[in-house]
Amino acid sequence: MSLGEFDLIARYFDRPVRRAALGIGDDCALLTPLPGMQLAVSCDMLVEGRHFLPTVDPERLGHKALAVNLSDLAACGAEPLAFTLALALPRADEAFLEGFSRGLLALADASGCELVGGDTTRGPLNICISVFGQVPLPATGSGALLRSGARPGDDLYVSGTLGDARLALEVFRGTVSLDGASLDAVRKAMELPQPRIALGMALRGVASSAIDVSDGLLGDLAHVRQRSGVGAVVEVDKLPLSDVMRVQPLNLQRLCTLSGGDDYELLFTAPAEQAVAVAAAGDAAGVPVTRIGRIIERPDAGRVQLIDAQGRSVQHDALSFDHFRT
Amino acid sequence: MSLGEFDLIARYFDRPVRRAALGIGDDCALLTPLPGMQLAVSCDMLVEGRHFLPTVDPERLGHKALAVNLSDLAACGAEPLAFTLALALPRADEAFLEGFSRGLLALADASGCELVGGDTTRGPLNICISVFGQVPLPATGSGALLRSGARPGDDLYVSGTLGDARLALEVFRGTVSLDGASLDAVRKAMELPQPRIALGMALRGVASSAIDVSDGLLGDLAHVRQRSGVGAVVEVDKLPLSDVMRVQPLNLQRLCTLSGGDDYELLFTAPAEQAVAVAAAGDAAGVPVTRIGRIIERPDAGRVQLIDAQGRSVQHDALSFDHFRT
Numbered sequence: 001m002s003l004g005e006f007d008l009i010a011r012y013f014d015r016p017v018r019r020a021a022l023g024i025g026d027d028c029a030l031l032t033p034l035p036g037m038q039l040a041v042s043c044d045m046l047v048e049g050r051h052f053l054p055t056v057d058p059e060r061l062g063h064k065a066l067a068v069n070l071s072d073l074a075a076c077g078a079e080p081l082a083f084t085l086a087l088a089l090p091r092a093d094e095a096f097l098e099g100f101s102r103g104l105l106a107l108a109d110a111s112g113c114e115l116v117g118g119d120t121t122r123g124p125l126n127i128c129i130s131v132f133g134q135v136p137l138p139a140t141g142s143g144a145l146l147r148s149g150a151r152p153g154d155d156l157y158v159s160g161t162l163g164d165a166r167l168a169l170e171v172f173r174g175t176v177s178l179d180g181a182s183l184d185a186v187r188k189a190m191e192l193p194q195p196r197i198a199l200g201m202a203l204r205g206v207a208s209s210a211i212d213v214s215d216g217l218l219g220d221l222a223h224v225r226q227r228s229g230v231g232a233v234v235e236v237d238k239l240p241l242s243d244v245m246r247v248q249p250l251n252l253q254r255l256c257t258l259s260g261g262d263d264y265e266l267l268f269t270a271p272a273e274q275a276v277a278v279a280a281a282g283d284a285a286g287v288p289v290t291r292i293g294r295i296i297e298r299p300d301a302g303r304v305q306l307i308d309a310q311g312r313s314v315q316h317d318a319l320s321f322d323h324f325r326t
Numbered sequence: 327m328s329l330g331e332f333d334l335i336a337r338y339f340d341r342p343v344r345r346a347a348l349g350i351g352d353d354c355a356l357l358t359p360l361p362g363m364q365l366a367v368s369c370d371m372l373v374e375g376r377h378f379l380p381t382v383d384p385e386r387l388g389h390k391a392l393a394v395n396l397s398d399l400a401a402c403g404a405e406p407l408a409f410t411l412a413l414a415l416p417r418a419d420e421a422f423l424e425g426f427s428r429g430l431l432a433l434a435d436a437s438g439c440e441l442v443g444g445d446t447t448r449g450p451l452n453i454c455i456s457v458f459g460q461v462p463l464p465a466t467g468s469g470a471l472l473r474s475g476a477r478p479g480d481d482l483y484v485s486g487t488l489g490d491a492r493l494a495l496e497v498f499r500g501t502v503s504l505d506g507a508s509l510d511a512v513r514k515a516m517e518l519p520q521p522r523i524a525l526g527m528a529l530r531g532v533a534s535s536a537i538d539v540s541d542g543l544l545g546d547l548a549h550v551r552q553r554s555g556v557g558a559v560v561e562v563d564k565l566p567l568s569d570v571m572r573v574q575p576l577n578l579q580r581l582c583t584l585s586g587g588d589d590y591e592l593l594f595t596a597p598a599e600q601a602v603a604v605a606a607a608g609d610a611a612g613v614p615v616t617r618i619g620r621i622i623e624r625p626d627a628g629r630v631q632l633i634d635a636q637g638r639s640v641q642h643d644a645l646s647f648d649h650f651r652t
Binding site for chain 1: 347348351352353354355356357358359361364365366367368369370371373374375376377398399401402404408410411412413414442443444445447448449450452454456458459461463470472473474536537538553
């Protein structure tokens with residue numbers, strides 16, 4: 001970026017910090033977690049053409065770049081504190097930067113998460129954000145939510161609805177048609193995901209494990225199963241659907257909800273005796289929470305059991321995209 | 327990276343953590359700074375063609391990618407704790423990954439800095455590292471070294487030698503010729519910079535300000551002058567030179583040492599009464615430290631004063647690269 005790098009940072013990104021001890025402008029930023037807290041750290045890189053389309057509205061891209069990182073904090077039950085932004089840009093495009101920084105900093109303000117540092121350089125468009133949150137030490141009994149805490153007998157829950165982002169992607173791929181209002185709705189799910197921060201924090205001490213759904217429900221559930229050493233049963237007809245999704249063909253619904261990805265909802269487990277506390281956490285956070293299955297002993301087969309409302313087994317190979325297309 | 331992303335991480339990057347509370351494999355890593363410490367955070371992005379040549383040895387690239395970040399911790403006097411790595415790769419190239427991870431993790435081990443998380447994706451080669459260190463809270467009197475603490479009357483120091491990385495770059499650009507042994511030496515300075523971590527930590531409570539020299543001595547000194555609201559006098563004939571640099575033409579020496587960049591030495595200030603403590607810090611860290619000038623009241627003109635051994639003023643425009651070439 002050589003020419004104008006410092007101007008660019010000052011104009012679009014440098015804001016006074018309130019929570020961090022030191023923000024942009026020195027060799028390092030300085031963060032002071034509260035006593036008894038530990039620091040949760042996550043990092044995501046977004047590349048044009050893989051994680052977003054070149055045609056995306058820069059303001060929505062700014063929102064999403066931070067949202068996917070905040071979603072990792074939410075999945076740990078962490079309270080957002082700060083983030084760094086490294087940005088490679090083909091050129092210093094003011095229209096892009098104006099929109100991008102507006103979307104980014106609006107979500108940052110709304111989340112209490114401050115931009116404290118980063119890097120800008122010239123190069124193929126690449127957005128790398130690292131996000132920092134605080135979470136009580138485990139000894140407090142409401143420490144970080146991990147992927148490893150699911151136990152047989154736990155209920156399995158998901159927040160919000162699933163699959164809309166994938167449905168939007170299929171429209172852009174030309175495999176599905178939607179009317180304008182429906183497309184706007186699912187496109188918003190894809191481009192403006194809402195990280196479930198309040199829900200994650202409310203689930204500390206209640207949920208036994210949590211992950212955010214970024215790769216698709218089955219893919220992310222596999223991480224929980226692996227880290228916890230358990231199996232799972234998912235009741236596919238209980239998966240929460242949006243109004244747009246509800247009127248789609250059944251096999252498209254199942255494809256999008258089970259293996260869609262880009263949902264940024266929380267997938268979590270809790271012992272049965274926590275059911276009331278789970279519902280209360282959802283109410284407090286203003287986010288619908290749906291029980292979609294249960295955790296079982298690790299089965300011999302490596303796959304999640306899928307059952308429908310009649311208790312019949314649903315075949316995984318019915319979920320492949322190729323199958324859906326034919 | 328879809329295919330093999332998790333294998334790639336497991337094979338090349340996933341190592342057990344000893345200092346972090348939680349490393350790779352969950353939504354977030356968890357760090358627990360010691361009581362009374364705050365967290366120093368920095369982030370750098372390296373792009374092929376701008377920050378390194380496509381021909382660089384992957385092992386050296388792995389070293390340098392972490393070294394430039396550790397250098398920011400050193401400039402704050404922070405003790406390294408952990409880092410995250412986000413890596414965009416055109417393809418999963420095993421020879422590259424084997425060398426890159428070896429160089430990266432060797433420096434990580436040597437620095438007590440653990441890889442705790444990150445992201446891999448397919449895309450134009452891009453390396454984004456965020457590094458985390460701990461530093462005592464300011465109330466202890468040996469808090470983070472900032473750019474803003476320089477005061478008129480302070481001495482100005484630099485560690486190591488300056489300019490070799492720029493000299494190597496000029497050889498690759500074809501503007502300078504060196505014999506093989508000399509080229510190897512300056513190329514090592516460019517490709518294997520040594521972050522001055524031990525020196526930075528030893529300077530806490532001794533130095534009044536510090537920065538690492540990444541953009542060139544004059545450019546980085548400008549940041550200190552601006553943040554501290556002071557001026558500076560640099561005695562150009564005191565700038566520390568390597569054996570290779572010492573035999574180069576005077577104007578090439580001055581170009582490389584004053585505006586070279588990529589040195590990753592510490593540029594710092596200290597009150598005159600700390601001169602013995604500064605020397606002791608250099609001895610303890612095993613790094614030469616040279617007094618190269620002093621801090622003055624902010625002058626009317628915005629530029630650093632440059633003087634030679636006879637006290638004569640040296641003109642800044644003698645330092646431009648175009649001038650050097652003609």
